[in-house]
Amino acid sequence: MIFEQLKPQVETIILNTEKTVNERLLEICELLEKHIEHYNWVGFYFRNGTKEELLLGPYVGAPTDHTVIPFGKGICGQVAVSNQNFVVPDVTTQDNYIACSITVKAEIVVPVFVNGKNIGQIDIDSNTPDPFSEADERFLEFVCEKVATIL
Incomplete structure (x- = not known):
């Protein structure tokens, strides 16, 4: 599985203290x-x-106008309040969805916790309908746990 192959690479990036946090x-x-x-x-x-x-x-991907998101607004804003992963298989079914691009079909957002407090999140958009599995969630939780160690 690609996720297992990427985990050591994520750890290597995190441990590279020669780069700034944002660079990592x-x-x-x-x-x-x-x-x-x-x-x-x-x-x-x-x-x-x-x-x-x-x-x-x-971030990487198409530029976005959504540089500030109020808590409760959109998928990211909802995760800031709920402290829970949010997987959206079809963004057109979400009333509170903030569209970044017409090509986006699905989204997954996983919070980053530092000392038990939600301080941020990783946000993934996909142009593929319903692509996210439980494996994506577990992998992104791993990524967020590693990221938390440098924040």
């Missing part, structure tokens, strides 16, 4: 987007201090 986060985005066929946009959002909003961090 971007490298993770690039790794996932390049090697997982159904990952078409990969990025991180992080809580903006004490504000109830998320700020876009490092």
Whole structure:
């Protein structure tokens, strides 16, 4: 499985202290987007201090206007409130979905916890309908756990 092959690469990126945190986060985005066929946009959002909003961090994929997302708005904003993974097999079925691109068919968002607190998330958009499995969720949880160690 591709996820098992990518785990050591994620760990290597995380451990490379010669790069800044943002450089390492971007490298993770690039790794996932390049090697997982159904990952078409990969990025991180992080809580903006004490504000109830998320700020876009490092990402790869089409540019987005959604650089600030209020808590509760869209899939990312809902994860900021729920502290739960959110898998959307078909974005057209979500009333609270924020469209980044007309090509996006599905989305998965997994929170990043530091000391038990949700401080951000990884957001993946796919141009493939219903591509995400439980294996994607477990892998992205692994990625978020590793990312948390450098935040």
